[in-house]
């Protein structure tokens with residue numbers, strides 16, 4: 176578990192709390208209606224409307240600010256202060272209830288105390304993922320309501336109510352803190368798991384890519400070629416074999432030979448379309464698969480490649496000029512992939528025997544007649 180997991184969990188907890196508070200604030204008027212319903216005929220209507228007006232003004236302002244904050248994306252480091260203000264005003268609106276509505280009827284007082292306890296409990300859920308704002312909210316609710324009880328009523332029952340409310344709020348705050356820790360731990364674990372899963376996914380993708388790629392040239396390897404061919408129906412292949420490659424190694428060394436292989440693979444790609452597939456078959460041999468391509472077109476492509484390799488040096492320092500012999504073969508109905516490779520190989524053999532730097536096709540060899548019978 177890293178520090179960044181912890182701070183991401185805190186930030187997520189904050190933004191979840193902001194969204195939960197918006198949901199809770201939109202249902203707050205239902206709580207007021209309940210209070211008004213209890214108070215109707217028991218409390219002077221001016222007191223009821225004064226409290227309702229004050230609460231509505233505080234509520235409307237808070238909701239507006241909260242809405243703007245959420246629209247911009249609630250951010251702990253930016254909106255922390257504003258959010259604590261909103262929570263405090265929410266607590267103030269409820270706390271003022273004792274200033275306006277208490278002291279008119281003993282039964283009603285008890286019911287309103289229960290209502291304040293209910294508000295405290297509900298808000299424990301609302302602020303669960305950002306508990307410091309909860310402490311602000313219930314702190315203000317507690318302070319204002321206890322002050323109201325003392326100043327407005329000042330009776331023995333007011334002291335009892337204040338004591339009861341204080342105990343209830345203190346216990347709720349204590350347990351909410353513990354639950355909030357577990358909630359944040361859950362968010363932290365979720366985040367850590369998600370980032371671990373994404374790391375594993377990208378590591379797996381890299382391993383899969385490495386397993387299908389030739390390390391030297393960056394082209395696909397034999398395994399990837401076999402996989403690709405499994406999904407092809409009508410296609411032609413070019414088998415390319417660099418001429419006298421041993422001489423290049425002997426003259427310039429193996430490292431230069433490697434550079435030549437890389438440069439050759441690069442040159443090859445310049446002549447291919449995006450849907451064509453190029454793989455290193457082994458040593459200085461490459462295979463190009465041309466999907467949906469007839470023999471005649473494949474021969475044209477092969478000829479372009481042959482010329483393109485021969486006309487410019489593959490390396491400039493040291494200057495290495497090379498040529499390539501190419502065998503072309505087209506997949507026939509019912510033919511196996513190995514038979515196709517054998518046909519292309521026979522065509523390469525023909526090109527080499529004809530003096531190299533040539534393109535030959537499998538129809539010029541005797542092999543297709545044998546393989547088509549396989």
Ligand SMILES: Nc1nc2c(ncn2[C@@H]2O[C@H](COP(=O)(O)OP(=O)(O)OP(=O)(O)O)[C@@H](O)[C@H]2O)c(=O)[nH]1
Pocket residue numbers: 391416417418419420421422424428429430431432433436457458459527531
């Ligand atoms: N530098 C380097 N050389 C390689 C690599 N793989 C194979 N070779 C060399 O490629 C050479 C292939 O030689 P040959 O099969 O005799 O063919 P060639 O010299 O190209 O002659 P022809 O194909 O008949 O024109 C061998 O010397 C191999 O050692 C490689 O990855 N890097």
